[in-house]
Amino acid sequence: MNGVFEGFDDIADLAEGLDDPEPGARIMAVIELTDSADPAALPHLARAIRDPDAGVRLLAAQGLTDFDGPETAEALVGALLDDDQKVRLAAATSLTELKDPEAGTPLIPLLTAPAEFVQVACLNGLKELRRTDALGPAIEALESGSPAVRCAAVGVIGWLQDEAALPALIRAAADTDPAVRRAAVAAFGFSGSDYAEKALIAALRDDDWQVRESAAETLAKSGSPGCAGPLMGALEDDFWQVRLKAVRSLGKLGMRGAAMRIGPMMNMPIPNLRKECAAVLGELAVAESVVFLADHENDSDPDVRKNVRWALERIARGAA
Amino acid sequence: MDEILDGITQIDCDILVIGGGTAGPMAALKAKRKNPSANVVLLDKANVKRSGAISMGMDGLNNSVIPGHATPEQYTKEITIANDGICDQAAVYRYAQECYGIIQELDEFGIRFQKDQNGEYDVKKVHHIGTYVLPMPNGDTVKKALYRQLRKARINITNRYMATRLLTGDGRVAGAICVNTRTAEFLVVRAKAVIMCLGAAGRLGLPTSGYLYGTYENASNSGEGYTMAYHAGAGLANLECYQINPLIKDYNGPACAYVAGPMGGYTANAAGERFIECDYWSGQMMQEFFDELQSGKGPVFLKLNHLAGETISEIERVLHIVERPTRGHFHAGRGTDYRKQMIEMHISEIGFCSGHSASGVYVDENARTTVPGLYAAGDMANVPHNYMLGAFTHGAFAGEDAVDYIADVDFAGFDQGMVEAERTRVLAPTKRDDGIPPNQIEYKTRRLVNDYLQPPKVTAKMELAQSRFAEVRADMESAMYVRDAHELMRALEASTILDCADMAAAASLYRTESRWGLYHNRVEYEKDDENWFCHTIMTKGADGLPSSRKQAVQPYVVEIGEDEKDAYSRQRVGAGVAAE
Amino acid sequence: MPLAQTATTVPVTVDQALCIADKGCTVCVDVCPLDVLRIAETDAGKTAYMKYDECWYCMPCEADCPTGAVTVNLPYLLK
Numbered sequence: 001m002n003g004v005f006e007g008f009d010d011i012a013d014l015a016e017g018l019d020d021p022e023p024g025a026r027i028m029a030v031i032e033l034t035d036s037a038d039p040a041a042l043p044h045l046a047r048a049i050r051d052p053d054a055g056v057r058l059l060a061a062q063g064l065t066d067f068d069g070p071e072t073a074e075a076l077v078g079a080l081l082d083d084d085q086k087v088r089l090a091a092a093t094s095l096t097e098l099k100d101p102e103a104g105t106p107l108i109p110l111l112t113a114p115a116e117f118v119q120v121a122c123l124n125g126l127k128e129l130r131r132t133d134a135l136g137p138a139i140e141a142l143e144s145g146s147p148a149v150r151c152a153a154v155g156v157i158g159w160l161q162d163e164a165a166l167p168a169l170i171r172a173a174a175d176t177d178p179a180v181r182r183a184a185v186a187a188f189g190f191s192g193s194d195y196a197e198k199a200l201i202a203a204l205r206d207d208d209w210q211v212r213e214s215a216a217e218t219l220a221k222s223g224s225p226g227c228a229g230p231l232m233g234a235l236e237d238d239f240w241q242v243r244l245k246a247v248r249s250l251g252k253l254g255m256r257g258a259a260m261r262i263g264p265m266m267n268m269p270i271p272n273l274r275k276e277c278a279a280v281l282g283e284l285a286v287a288e289s290v291v292f293l294a295d296h297e298n299d300s301d302p303d304v305r306k307n308v309r310w311a312l313e314r315i316a317r318g319a320a
Numbered sequence: 321m322d323e324i325l326d327g328i329t330q331i332d333c334d335i336l337v338i339g340g341g342t343a344g345p346m347a348a349l350k351a352k353r354k355n356p357s358a359n360v361v362l363l364d365k366a367n368v369k370r371s372g373a374i375s376m377g378m379d380g381l382n383n384s385v386i387p388g389h390a391t392p393e394q395y396t397k398e399i400t401i402a403n404d405g406i407c408d409q410a411a412v413y414r415y416a417q418e419c420y421g422i423i424q425e426l427d428e429f430g431i432r433f434q435k436d437q438n439g440e441y442d443v444k445k446v447h448h449i450g451t452y453v454l455p456m457p458n459g460d461t462v463k464k465a466l467y468r469q470l471r472k473a474r475i476n477i478t479n480r481y482m483a484t485r486l487l488t489g490d491g492r493v494a495g496a497i498c499v500n501t502r503t504a505e506f507l508v509v510r511a512k513a514v515i516m517c518l519g520a521a522g523r524l525g526l527p528t529s530g531y532l533y534g535t536y537e538n539a540s541n542s543g544e545g546y547t548m549a550y551h552a553g554a555g556l557a558n559l560e561c562y563q564i565n566p567l568i569k570d571y572n573g574p575a576c577a578y579v580a581g582p583m584g585g586y587t588a589n590a591a592g593e594r595f596i597e598c599d600y601w602s603g604q605m606m607q608e609f610f611d612e613l614q615s616g617k618g619p620v621f622l623k624l625n626h627l628a629g630e631t632i633s634e635i636e637r638v639l640h641i642v643e644r645p646t647r648g649h650f651h652a653g654r655g656t657d658y659r660k661q662m663i664e665m666h667i668s669e670i671g672f673c674s675g676h677s678a679s680g681v682y683v684d685e686n687a688r689t690t691v692p693g694l695y696a697a698g699d700m701a702n703v704p705h706n707y708m709l710g711a712f713t714h715g716a717f718a719g720e721d722a723v724d725y726i727a728d729v730d731f732a733g734f735d736q737g738m739v740e741a742e743r744t745r746v747l748a749p750t751k752r753d754d755g756i757p758p759n760q761i762e763y764k765t766r767r768l769v770n771d772y773l774q775p776p777k778v779t780a781k782m783e784l785a786q787s788r789f790a791e792v793r794a795d796m797e798s799a800m801y802v803r804d805a806h807e808l809m810r811a812l813e814a815s816t817i818l819d820c821a822d823m824a825a826a827a828s829l830y831r832t833e834s835r836w837g838l839y840h841n842r843v844e845y846e847k848d849d850e851n852w853f854c855h856t857i858m859t860k861g862a863d864g865l866p867s868s869r870k871q872a873v874q875p876y877v878v879e880i881g882e883d884e885k886d887a888y889s890r891q892r893v894g895a896g897v898a899a900e
Numbered sequence: 901m902p903l904a905q906t907a908t909t910v911p912v913t914v915d916q917a918l919c920i921a922d923k924g925c926t927v928c929v930d931v932c933p934l935d936v937l938r939i940a941e942t943d944a945g946k947t948a949y950m951k952y953d954e955c956w957y958c959m960p961c962e963a964d965c966p967t968g969a970v971t972v973n974l975p976y977l978l979k
Contacts, residue, residue: 004329004331004478004481004507005361005476005477005478006476006477006478006479008474020924022920022923022924023920023923024920024921024922024923024924024925025923025924027920027923027924027925027927027966028924028925028926028927031927035369035467035471036471037468037471037472038471055920055966055967056966058966059966065430065461065464066464066468097430097461099428099430127439128439130439154437155437158437158438158439159437159438159439161438161439183437186436186437187437187438189436189437189438189440190438209628210630239628241584241628241631270626271593271594272584272586300593301593301594302594302595302596302597303586303594303596305597306597306599321938322938366932366933366934366935367930367931367932367933369930369931369960370931370932370933370960370964371933372933375933375958375960376958376959376960376963480935501935502935527978529975529977529978530977531975531977531978532954533934533954533955533956533975534956534957534975534977534978535956538933538956538958539933539934539954539956540933540934540956570978570979571974571978572978644958645959645963646957646958646959646972646974649957649972649973649974650974650979653974653979654979754902754903757903806935806951806952809935810954
């Protein structure tokens with residue numbers, strides 16, 4: 001049936017279009033090669049990503065997301081230094097779509113490349129591949145002068161979930177750049193160690209509110225009873241966003257001793273915060289905290305009222 | 321292109337999947353994987369690469385049931401309560417049990433879900449009851465990833481063919497009749513099983529802007545799934561449970577509370593205060609929204625301006641690249657900035673769409689319709705609150721079950737007269753020298769839908785709608801006129817829309833009670849559990865008109881405690897307010 | 901009943917200087933869910949244009965155009 005179905009044409013025939021003098025025709029050839037999703041198209045796309053026309057190169061860089069493995073990775077890293085910014089960005093994005101751990105092989109040596117953009121792209125590409133041999137170079141990349149590189153390196157390290165990397169993450173949590181600190185703090189979530197907890201507690205006093213917010217949130221994943229005190233300290237943070245995460249984490253960790261500290265926060269003006277406090281008071285279900293909730297059965301915010309009602313019911317049932 | 325050509329071709333396949341948006345690709349893939357020798361055809365009115373509701377991706381999963389965050393039992397309970405108890409739980413429960421496997425599979429396809437700094441799914445808690453939201457900040461590549469899988473599996477893809485009617489014979493499905501949208505040539509597909517994944521009826525009501533294509537749903541989803549099922553004799557459930565959604569006014573795109581919610585944004589009235597009491601996304605919630613719009617406290621807004629600048633930048637980044645990315649252009653054109661102003665919201669025009677409500681072609685937990693060999697999945701099937709992940713998951717169920725079904729059957733015979741009759745019907749507007757263009761037929765139908773069918777529903781108004789629809793139908797059948805193949809596609813859509821409008825009116829008149837908040841707010845009637853705690857099933861009657869009957873709700877798989885029902889009803893808005 | 905010629909402004913615009921339709925590209929026409937774009941042949945060569953004012957302002961045409969020639973504006977009635 002000609003014309004009814006999308007074709008499964010011979011790859012060599014499709015590739016002939018790449019020799020057409022018209023860029024438009026070469027673009028259409030790249031699209032058809034990409035759409036084939038046939039591994040045989042890969043070498044042709046690796047050629048098209050070096051086409052004289054930027055539009056062709058762009059589509060080839062985008063199209064390579066449909067392929068995987070070391071050859072794909074190699075073609076893409078070649079485009080990371082393209083003259084055209086769009087092509088460079090497309091190649092970097094396509095690198096993050098790799099799934100085959102083997103595809104990481106051409107990326108690892110480039111973690112020490114001179115160009116910051118190449119380093120970041122390769123680190124981002126390696127992250128999801130979770131290659132254990134990327135850990136060493138990623139830790140080394142933490143020494144880079146570029147915050148973007150250090151941030152991407154934290155990504156690789158965090159995904160590997162290796163306790164051996166904790167000292168490096170702790171250094172990253174003291175980085176001069178807040179984005180790096182924020183990423184490092186969130187990366188402690190996998191580890192239940194004292195080491196990680198100490199770093200998270202220290203981060204509750206970071207200068208940057210988003211780092212503090214991240215620390216308060218992450219403590220719920222790895223925290224021990226020892227973090228109750230510092231989390232309660234975070235209830236006094238200047239930023240309501242940090243206070244909110246601290247409340248949520250105290251609830252998740254079942255820190256019943258925090259209920260009487262959370263209770264007075266029901267009078268704070270931010271409804272999001274009152275809503276979270278009411279929910280957590282319900283989760284903790286400490287009978288004495290009813291006094292803080294009772295006033296808010298008629299709170300001006302319906303979400304707060306709902307959580308208050310729910311919390312009061314739970315406390316009345318004696319649930320905990 | 322677009323010149324009307326005379327031509328007809330017939331092809332055979334084992335499984336025909338109609339609709340290449342969300343459920344369709346998954347159905348085709350699962351069928352092919354389960355039986356690699358099966359000839360699976362995936363047909364689309366547009367181009368599979370960019371068709372359907374998730375043409376530009378999706379910003380998150382609203383209903384992911386991920387171990388450690390939610391349980392299938394809790395999810396099933398919530399969906400049952402959100403649907404006022406009228407829910408056959410088996411399909412919902414099976415979804416809840418299996419959707420996590422589908423998430424993992426989509427992840428392998430290269431569809432990107434939000435993960436934390438350790439690479440774990442970053443599920444967000446939106447309220448105290450369940451934790452179902454999994455953001456997709458890079459969810460713009462969903463279609464690309466699906467398309468790649470289809471090509472790898474060597475699925476036969478047919479673009480730019482619009483299915484217009486199903487073929488039936490021997491008491492089961494026999495295939496479909498399709499028309500090329502650029503040449504008007506016919507394609508008759510004989511198939512042992514047909515899986516319908518044609519999306520919502522999104523062009524039923526008229527958006528407040530008056531622009532025919534400025535709809536909430538992808539405007540190419542004009543409801544063919546509902547009409548094809550209807551004309552093939554399948555049952556359709558609860559069509560009176562319309563879809564009405566909150567949205568950004570005029571832009572008509574979703575407000576994306578599921579993106580903004582976990583980051584602290586919310587829906588507020590003009591005073592900047594929350595007003596929604598209802599915990600669940602439901603008709604009840606929409607009633608509250610509607611009431612606030614009508615009250616002195618309205619209109620309604622998306623409030624983000626209390627959030628930190630860093631948070632707003634993050635929200636913008638997601639909203640301006642995924643799902644409806646022209647939203648950024650829209651706000652720029654209006655000079656609105658999330659940091660400074662609240663964004664005016666409104667409610668959408670009515671439609672059929674189980675993705676957010678519960679109306680649709682009746683299916684069981686295997687996605688089977690009431691016609692043997694015919695399946696339905698996604699927004700057009702009646703599994704409630706299915707959203708994108710439900711479409712994928714039930715699409716998978718349909719594909720796998722269809723493979724079993726075709727193992728024991730050959731092609732069903734059908735009457736060639738069906739093909740001839742359909743050719744005559746389809747081509748009639750091409751045979752006239754002048755007449756009424758399809759856009760006017762469509763505009764008039766949809767304007768009448770707004771005037772007479774939009775809730776609050778009133779008996780006399782709906783009856784008026786029926787007589788006006790009959791007049792439009794007479795005009796359409798005697799005088800609709802098209803000049804090219806593209807207009808012919810629009811003419812066929814106009815006919816679909818009119819069929820859906822008739823079904824919406826008939827279904828709404830049949831259920832003489834109020835149910836599902838705003839979705840079926842029949843102001844003359846109270847909720848009536850004694851007589852109406854049931855599904856309504858519509859089929860095409862012997863007289864060719866819609867015929868409705870009651871069908872019992874299947875016994876629950878997951879029991880709902882009396883106190884849980886109470887907790888919900890205490891949040892209900894009083895009947896007096898609802899009737900305003 | 902003869903048909904009128906009522907003017908309407910269309911939301912999708914194509915920069916003819918960037919469009920490479922005359923070099924064989926049809927990407928935007930291929931991806932449009934509503935199928936409203938076509939290639940016009942003018943004295944200056946071929947170019948993509950919006951033939952039917954039936955736009956969901958969804959953006960595949962703009963996002964997938966290899967030369968950045970396509971811009972999706974909001975339809976006037978709702979912008």
